[in-house]
Amino acid sequence: MSDHTYKKIELTGSSPEGMQQAIENAIARAAKTVRNMRWFEVTETRGHIEDGKVAHWQVTLKIGFTMDD
Amino acid sequence: MSDHTYKKIELTGSSPEGMQQAIENAIARAAKTVRNMRWFEVTETRGHIEDGKVAHWQVTLKIGFTMDD
Amino acid sequence: MSDHTYKKIELTGSSPEGMQQAIENAIARAAKTVRNMRWFEVTETRGHIEDGKVAHWQVTLKIGFTMDD
Amino acid sequence: MSDHTYKKIELTGSSPEGMQQAIENAIARAAKTVRNMRWFEVTETRGHIEDGKVAHWQVTLKIGFTMDD
Amino acid sequence: MSDHTYKKIELTGSSPEGMQQAIENAIARAAKTVRNMRWFEVTETRGHIEDGKVAHWQVTLKIGFTMDD
Amino acid sequence: MSDHTYKKIELTGSSPEGMQQAIENAIARAAKTVRNMRWFEVTETRGHIEDGKVAHWQVTLKIGFTMDD
Amino acid sequence: MSDHTYKKIELTGSSPEGMQQAIENAIARAAKTVRNMRWFEVTETRGHIEDGKVAHWQVTLKIGFTMDD
Amino acid sequence: MSDHTYKKIELTGSSPEGMQQAIENAIARAAKTVRNMRWFEVTETRGHIEDGKVAHWQVTLKIGFTMDD
Amino acid sequence: MSDHTYKKIELTGSSPEGMQQAIENAIARAAKTVRNMRWFEVTETRGHIEDGKVAHWQVTLKIGFTMDD
Amino acid sequence: MSDHTYKKIELTGSSPEGMQQAIENAIARAAKTVRNMRWFEVTETRGHIEDGKVAHWQVTLKIGFTMDD
Amino acid sequence: MSDHTYKKIELTGSSPEGMQQAIENAIARAAKTVRNMRWFEVTETRGHIEDGKVAHWQVTLKIGFTMDD
Amino acid sequence: MSDHTYKKIELTGSSPEGMQQAIENAIARAAKTVRNMRWFEVTETRGHIEDGKVAHWQVTLKIGFTMDD
Numbered sequence: 001m002s003d004h005t006y007k008k009i010e011l012t013g014s015s016p017e018g019m020q021q022a023i024e025n026a027i028a029r030a031a032k033t034v035r036n037m038r039w040f041e042v043t044e045t046r047g048h049i050e051d052g053k054v055a056h057w058q059v060t061l062k063i064g065f066t067m068d069d
Numbered sequence: 070m071s072d073h074t075y076k077k078i079e080l081t082g083s084s085p086e087g088m089q090q091a092i093e094n095a096i097a098r099a100a101k102t103v104r105n106m107r108w109f110e111v112t113e114t115r116g117h118i119e120d121g122k123v124a125h126w127q128v129t130l131k132i133g134f135t136m137d138d
Numbered sequence: 139m140s141d142h143t144y145k146k147i148e149l150t151g152s153s154p155e156g157m158q159q160a161i162e163n164a165i166a167r168a169a170k171t172v173r174n175m176r177w178f179e180v181t182e183t184r185g186h187i188e189d190g191k192v193a194h195w196q197v198t199l200k201i202g203f204t205m206d207d
Numbered sequence: 208m209s210d211h212t213y214k215k216i217e218l219t220g221s222s223p224e225g226m227q228q229a230i231e232n233a234i235a236r237a238a239k240t241v242r243n244m245r246w247f248e249v250t251e252t253r254g255h256i257e258d259g260k261v262a263h264w265q266v267t268l269k270i271g272f273t274m275d276d
Numbered sequence: 277m278s279d280h281t282y283k284k285i286e287l288t289g290s291s292p293e294g295m296q297q298a299i300e301n302a303i304a305r306a307a308k309t310v311r312n313m314r315w316f317e318v319t320e321t322r323g324h325i326e327d328g329k330v331a332h333w334q335v336t337l338k339i340g341f342t343m344d345d
Numbered sequence: 346m347s348d349h350t351y352k353k354i355e356l357t358g359s360s361p362e363g364m365q366q367a368i369e370n371a372i373a374r375a376a377k378t379v380r381n382m383r384w385f386e387v388t389e390t391r392g393h394i395e396d397g398k399v400a401h402w403q404v405t406l407k408i409g410f411t412m413d414d
Numbered sequence: 415m416s417d418h419t420y421k422k423i424e425l426t427g428s429s430p431e432g433m434q435q436a437i438e439n440a441i442a443r444a445a446k447t448v449r450n451m452r453w454f455e456v457t458e459t460r461g462h463i464e465d466g467k468v469a470h471w472q473v474t475l476k477i478g479f480t481m482d483d
Numbered sequence: 484m485s486d487h488t489y490k491k492i493e494l495t496g497s498s499p500e501g502m503q504q505a506i507e508n509a510i511a512r513a514a515k516t517v518r519n520m521r522w523f524e525v526t527e528t529r530g531h532i533e534d535g536k537v538a539h540w541q542v543t544l545k546i547g548f549t550m551d552d
Numbered sequence: 553m554s555d556h557t558y559k560k561i562e563l564t565g566s567s568p569e570g571m572q573q574a575i576e577n578a579i580a581r582a583a584k585t586v587r588n589m590r591w592f593e594v595t596e597t598r599g600h601i602e603d604g605k606v607a608h609w610q611v612t613l614k615i616g617f618t619m620d621d
Numbered sequence: 622m623s624d625h626t627y628k629k630i631e632l633t634g635s636s637p638e639g640m641q642q643a644i645e646n647a648i649a650r651a652a653k654t655v656r657n658m659r660w661f662e663v664t665e666t667r668g669h670i671e672d673g674k675v676a677h678w679q680v681t682l683k684i685g686f687t688m689d690d
Numbered sequence: 691m692s693d694h695t696y697k698k699i700e701l702t703g704s705s706p707e708g709m710q711q712a713i714e715n716a717i718a719r720a721a722k723t724v725r726n727m728r729w730f731e732v733t734e735t736r737g738h739i740e741d742g743k744v745a746h747w748q749v750t751l752k753i754g755f756t757m758d759d
Numbered sequence: 760m761s762d763h764t765y766k767k768i769e770l771t772g773s774s775p776e777g778m779q780q781a782i783e784n785a786i787a788r789a790a791k792t793v794r795n796m797r798w799f800e801v802t803e804t805r806g807h808i809e810d811g812k813v814a815h816w817q818v819t820l821k822i823g824f825t826m827d828d
Contacts, residue, residue, distance in 0.1 A: 003505075005512035006495040008543070012696040012754060018158050020087050022693075023116075024123060029695035029757055031121030040123075042114040045180040047161075049201070052169030054162060054178075060698070063118070064495060067512055072298075074305035075288040077336070081213040081271060089156050091210075092185075093192060098212035098274055100190030109192075111183040129215070132187070133288060136305055141781075143788035144771040146819070150558040150616060160555075167557035167619055198560070202771060205788055219282040219340060225365050227501050229279075230530075231537060236281035236343055238535030247537075249528040252387040254368075256408070259376030261369060261385075267284070270532070294572050296432050299461075300468060307466030316468075318459040321594040323575075325615070328583030330576060330592075339463070348436075350443035351426040353474070357627040357685060363503050367624075374626035374688055390525040392506075394546070397514030399507060399523075405629070409426060412443055417643075419650035420633040422681070434570050437599075438606060445604030454606075456597040477601070478633060481650055486712075488719035489702040491750070547702060550719055564765040564823060574762075581764035581826055612767070639779050641708050644737075645744060652742030661744075663735040666801040668782075670822070673790030675783060675799075684739070710777050713806075714813060721811030730813075732804040753808070 005067045006038065012060045019045060022059040036066040074136045075107065081129045088114060091128040105135040143205045144176065150198045157183060160197040174204040212274045213245065219267045226252060229266040243273040281343045282314065288336045295321060298335040312342040350412045351383065357405045364390060367404040381411040419481045420452065426474045433459060436473040450480040488550045489521065495543045502528060505542040519549040557619045558590065564612045571597060574611040588618040626688045627659065633681045640666060643680040657687040695757045696728065702750045709735060712749040726756040764826045765797065771819045778804060781818040795825040 013026025023042065030037065044060040082095025092111065099106065113129040151164025161180065168175065182198040220233025230249065237244065251267040289302025299318065306313065320336040358371025368387065375382065389405040427440025437456065444451065458474040496509025506525065513520065527543040565578025575594065582589065596612040634647025644663065651658065665681040703716025713732065720727065734750040772785025782801065789796065803819040 003496075003498050003508050005497070005509045008493040008495065010493075010698040010700075010752070011757075012698065013693075014695070015693050025693050026695045027118060027121065027123060037118040037121060039118060040116050047178050049165060049175040049177060052165065052175060054165060062493070067494075072289075072291050072301050074290070074302050077286040077288065079215040079217075079269070079286075080274075081215065082210075083212070084210050094210050095212045096187060096190065096192060106187040106190060108187060109185050131286070136287075141772075141774050141784050143773070143785050146769040146771065148560040148562075148614070148769075149619075150560065151555075152557070153555050163555050164557045200769070205770075217284040217286075217338070218343075219284065220279075221281070222279050232279050233281045234532060234535065234537060244532040244535060246532060247530050254385050256372060256382040256384060259372065259382060261372060303463060303466065303468060313463040313466060315463060316461050323592050325579060325589040325591060328579065328589060330579060348427075348429050348439050350428070350440045353424040353426065355424075355629040355631075355683070356688075357629065358624075359626070360624050370624050371626045392523050394510060394520040394522060397510065397520060399510060407424070412425075417634075417636050417646050419635070419647045422631040422633065424631075441601060441604065441606060451601040451604060453601060454599050476631070481632075486703075486705050486715050488704070488716045491700040491702065493700075545700070550701075562767040562769075562821070563826075564767065565762075566764070567762050577762050578764045648739060648742065648744060658739040658742060660739060661737050668799050670786060670796040670798060673786065673796060675786060717808060717811065717813060727808040727811060729808060730806050 006064045007067050008062045008064045009034070010043070010060065010062050012044075012058055014056045014058045016054075016056055019057050019059055022057045023061055026059070026061060027063065030063055034063070034065055036068070037063055038066060039064045075133045076136050077131045077133045078103070079112070079129065079131050081113075081127055083125045083127045085123075085125055088126050088128055091126045092130055095128070095130060096132065099132055103132070103134055105137070106132055107135060108133045144202045145205050146200045146202045147172070148181070148198065148200050150182075150196055152194045152196045154192075154194055157195050157197055160195045161199055164197070164199060165201065168201055172201070172203055174206070175201055176204060177202045213271045214274050215269045215271045216241070217250070217267065217269050219251075219265055221263045221265045223261075223263055226264050226266055229264045230268055233266070233268060234270065237270055241270070241272055243275070244270055245273060246271045282340045283343050284338045284340045285310070286319070286336065286338050288320075288334055290332045290334045292330075292332055295333050295335055298333045299337055302335070302337060303339065306339055310339070310341055312344070313339055314342060315340045351409045352412050353407045353409045354379070355388070355405065355407050357389075357403055359401045359403045361399075361401055364402050364404055367402045368406055371404070371406060372408065375408055379408070379410055381413070382408055383411060384409045420478045421481050422476045422478045423448070424457070424474065424476050426458075426472055428470045428472045430468075430470055433471050433473055436471045437475055440473070440475060441477065444477055448477070448479055450482070451477055452480060453478045489547045490550050491545045491547045492517070493526070493543065493545050495527075495541055497539045497541045499537075499539055502540050502542055505540045506544055509542070509544060510546065513546055517546070517548050519551070520546055521549060522547045558616045559619050560614045560616045561586070562595070562612065562614050564596075564610055566608045566610045568606075568608055571609050571611055574609045575613055578611070578613060579615065582615055586615070586617055588620070589615055590618060591616045627685045628688050629683045629685045630655070631664070631681065631683050633665075633679055635677045635679045637675075637677055640678050640680055643678045644682055647680070647682060648684065651684055655684070655686055657689070658684055659687060660685045696754045697757050698752045698754045699724070700733070700750065700752050702734075702748055704746045704748045706744075706746055709747050709749055712747045713751055716749070716751060717753065720753055724753070724755055726758070727753055728756060729754045765823045766826050767821045767823045768793070769802070769819065769821050771803075771817055773815045773817045775813075775815055778816050778818055781816045782820055785818070785820060786822065789822055793822070793824055795827070796822055797825060798823045 015021035084090035153159035222228035291297035360366035429435035498504035567573035636642035705711035774780035
């Protein structure tokens with residue numbers, strides 16, 4: 001309701017399981033130190049290939065959180 | 070074969086389960102009123118975060134459908 | 139360690155199951171003829187709709203691989 | 208809370224007064240026929256010039272609204 | 277002169293003859309139901325290939341029209 | 346009505362007051378030497394910060410004008 | 415062969431006949447005052463609609479020319 | 484004059500009053516903890532709509548500041 | 553129907569006649585060695601100017617074709 | 622300090638030596654006729670290849686300069 | 691091998707010598723406080739001009755580093 | 760002079776020395792198997808960081824070459 005200001009940080013999560021897990025890993029890691037996260041935006045989806053298969057999914061996302069007053 | 074014209078509409082689907090479900094939800098909702106849908110294109114992937122976890126996945130997509138003659 | 143040069147090719151994989159499977163299908167198909175694939179980057183996510191449901195997911199990706207010396 | 212689907216429409220509002228008024232005019236016009244508007248995103252800012260001065264500000268925006276179930 | 281609001285819709289026209297005809301087909305189709313169309317903007321040019329030749333040109337365009345008061 | 350050709354120039358206007366004034370300043374400056382200006386398109390909005398406050402708003406815009414025959 | 419510097423200008427040509435003619439009109443108009451034009455790049459294709467038909471095609475292009483020494 | 488390095492952070496400011504105020508709010512909030520801010524760049528303009536009117540303007544900007552040696 | 557994988561190649565066709573002919577020339581040239589071409593997407597339109605007139609139209613396009621199993 | 626207006630021009634510099642020299646050549650050429658140049662922004666880096674080697678580097682840049690009052 | 695999360699920060703390095711030195715300056719400055727830097731991506735190349743020559747090269751880059759567990 | 764068709768391939772060159780050398784390495788590698796290369800366009804500049812310094816510069820470029828008739 002009041003005039004909040006949000007900060008956006010950019011993270012790259014990785015996972016051998018898939019895109020969605022890579023995103024959730026990044027958010028879980030951020031949650032260790034960042035409070036009041038509100039939303040995320042995916043900016044890039046990549047991955048490493050080993051032996052002709054996806055070894056790691058890598059998803060870059062921006063996370064917005066409320067700055068404490 | 071003939072000179073079809075297609076219209077594209079832009080929707081944002083949401084789901085607590087994942088990206089793919091958010092897309093399928095949007096298409097299922099559109100199917101209630103739009104006939105002859107042919108393809109979709111994802112334009113944005115976002116989501117809401119609550120308590121340090123993804124609460125809702127939100128995927129924006131354009132849907133193309135044949136205009137009736 | 140040495141001055142490798144990588145080539146990037148662009149493929150579109152498809153799958154009735156989902157986005158991730160479409161990517162894995164494209165990489166599996168490429169693996170039949172391309173050696174030394176290192177990474178991929180997703181550039182587009184689309185799909186075909188039939189009877190108001192997703193019939194095929196189509197994901198376009200660039201794949202980078204080491205050029206043999 | 209539930210799996211809402213949103214539709215986005217694209218409008219161009221105009222005003223001789225300024226950018227902000229052009230946006231507000233577009234939203235006011237949309238409000239006559241669209242219910243449950245939730246957010247907007249500015250995509251383009253232009254204007255017409257007459258006699259060396261801005262005659263009309265023209266701002267294009269996308270408006271997202273909840274689709275009724 | 278007054279504070280008009282314009283709506284933009286996105287169409288894909290197709291034609292076996294060429295790009296320009298695909299655009300004109302889309303506008304002609306839109307004219308059946310949309311009044312007061314003012315301008316268009318081309319956003320994508322594609323086509324289908326059959327037997328090594330262009331079978332259909334497909335041009336996507338946005339059309340802006342004045343919303344009635 | 347006839348086959349006009351327009352030239353577009355790119356200017357950056359500045360103002361300590363605001364975005365809109367920066368645009369109007371640029372157009373006023375251009376009007377000293379350019380005739381027949383018809384429209385503008387904003388391409389970038391920036392500004393300088395001094396002592397934790399906006400000191401100057403800087404808006405870049407393209408201006409289109411009719412070329413004399 | 416020597417270290418030429420090129421300048422690029424941006425024009426919008428218009429024509430009731432079509433896209434290609436709009437480009438050629440812009441280049442013909444530029445040729446009245448600009449020497450040593452070398453190449454062009456199309457950046458935007460638009461048009462005005464009147465009575466449900468294309469009244470004018472408007473194509474924006476950048477033209478590069480050699481700066482005289 | 485010396486070889487400064489600048490860091491850029493991304494914030495979203497909000498305000499019920501307008502775009503400009505949203506930017507100024509974000510910079511004022513940043514000024515509480517960031518010294519030596521030099522410039523900003525607007526990257527996105529959005530807003531929330533309630534009851535058919537703009538309830539909050541939300542402007543995302545990058546802020547550059549000198550890193551202390 | 554099955555899980556096809558498509559490869560996309562990027563070509564630049566040229567023609568003294570026009571944009572459309574440049575595209576058709578590129579596809580005709582590709583057809584000499586590439587089978588199963590399905591679609592194309594235009595990514596750039598340029599041209600060379602000689603003596604104040606368009607000497608060659610140059611259109612860059614991506615062509616998608618089915619990879620043989 | 623006052624409300625300066627800047628004009629931006631777009632040049633392509635070339636050099637057989639490298640990217641940086643191509644930029645410096647363009648600025649040096651511009652300096653013959655343009656006063657009060659303040660900044661530049663690189664928009665494109667290309668080059669010509671002859672006999673399997675870079676023959677000329679070509680860098681396109683925008684140059685901003687203060688308009689005289 | 692494990693599910694690392696990377697953070698990306700955005701810096702602008704400057705140097706009177708050249709582009710490459712500007713990048714290296716930014717990375718050297720970051721190395722004073724950031725551990726485990728893995729990669730960088732250039733996002734913008736600009737510079738200041740004084741007396742018709744490049745006074746400072748300014749290169750903006752994103753730097754990715756492993757977040758400590 | 761005739762209606763040439765060009766093919767564009769995308770490579771990433773690397774070098775511990777610098778951006779320019781990375782580009783030249785990619786072109787030298789391509790020259791082993793590709794004839795009639797005409798131009799290149801840089802699309803991305805990245806690099807790996809080790810021990811707080813640039814270990815490898817990585818530049819991605821598209822190379823255009825004439826297709827043999």
